[in-house]
Amino acid sequence: MNLDAASPPAQTAPDLQALGPDAQAVFEQRLARLTQALDILPDKPEETPASALRALWLLAVGRPMSLHAAAETPLVALSAAQLETLDRLIERRVAGEPIAYLTGWQRFMGLELRASPEALIPRAESELLGQIAAQKLRSMAEATATPPIVIDVCCGSGNLALALAHAVPQAQVHGADISQTAIDLARANTQNLDLGQRVSLHTGDLLAPFGAEFQGKVDLVVSLPPYISTAKMDTMPHEIVGHEPHLAFDGGPFGVRILMRLIREAPPLLRPGGWLGMEVGLGQGPAMMQLLEKHPAYDRVETVCDAQGAVRALLARAAGSTVD
Missing domain, CATH: 3.40.50.150 (Vaccinia Virus protein VP39)
Incomplete structure (x- = not known):
């Protein structure tokens, strides 16, 4: 089995803990929103509410990457403006915009690839x-x-x-x-x-x-x-x-x-x-x-x-x- 095709870890606890209780609270609140509202299709096994949140969090701070790459990247603290950006991104994802098109990246067989509406998202x-x-x-x-x-x-x-x-x-x-x-x-x-x-x-x-x-x-x-x-x-x-x-x-x-x-x-x-x-x-x-x-x-x-x-x-x- 290709490990790259498996679902990335839901979250990396140490990086959240390092950001402090305020950041943890922000994460948990947004995770609850995604868990309640996000409809994940079966052809996207790599996506979970937590993995989506990590990718959108990093996108909000100007670090776009795939779900898999986000699972491997420590989170950083958000400014007030970045938190507003995160909330807008979450609503776009909940409305059905694919995570790969939001971030612009998708992993396939271990490779990080650009993704856009010009082509099918690699499955x-x-x-x-x-x-x-x-x-x-x-x-x-x-x-x-x-x-x-x-x-x-x-x-x-x-x-x-x-x-x-x-x-x-x-x-x-x-x-x-x-x-x-x-x-x-x-x-x-x-x-x-x-x-x-x-x-x-x-x-x-x-x-x-x-x-x-x-x-x-x-x-x-x-x-x-x-x-x-x-x-x-x-x-x-x-x-x-x-x-x-x-x-x-x-x-x-x-x-x-x-x-x-x-x-x-x-x-x-x-x-x-x-x-x-x-x-x-x-x-x-x-x-x-x-x-x-x-x-x-x-x-x-x-x-x-x-x-x-x-x-x-x-x-x-x-x-x-x-x-x-």
Whole structure:
């Protein structure tokens, strides 16, 4: 299990104690407000009322950071003006504004990434695919002197592309997204992490940016694609549909439009023995697995399940490998 995906500690008592009883009282009063009013979605397991309060407290003093980073950072005393700022931030969070958009930061696979409404907020559940993809990529890198080539489709803020580049220093990673503003955010994250020498970013529809020079040479195509059906978009929580880009969620009438395109369009790019890895929505795994198993371009299919046993990602190997 990736410890980075676990919930950060609720609070660090020593730093509150060091600030004195007045600061402790302020913290407890605001914690009570958040505990009573905050509706935390299940796809944000890293957030609790206490972890949110720590992040907002530090944001109020001009130190924006992710929930995880805030859990590791001592709190400081607030001025009267900063306390007013904190209260305004709390009300914005209670009204449904995502904590990652308030702070501007989100952690993914141990990396601190900029977050903004231009792209989907990276989810802890997506680390399931990230971890397995990193394992396969390491094996590829160890098996050959040639740097493995990775394409991350629907890259959004660049979280998966950057995590793989960070995890496997030999890899050459390409991220692509149809949204130019998402690519701009991914580029900022690439620069912040100093990965520009090994991560290239492209604007375009799925695999369209990758021409003849990539044909049959790609070791890994990965994607965290939109997989919510269009009909379900209106029933999603306001915190999601009211703030995050719809393009990052809408997977067409049945939610599998992008998944099916990836299954069809990835094979010409993959080398023999290369892999396609895709995150899937709850309940989509069996049908997508069946499509992959029937497709002649793939000779092996693997599933990645969450803690509840639900299939959350699929990996398919391109046929033609000489290695079992």
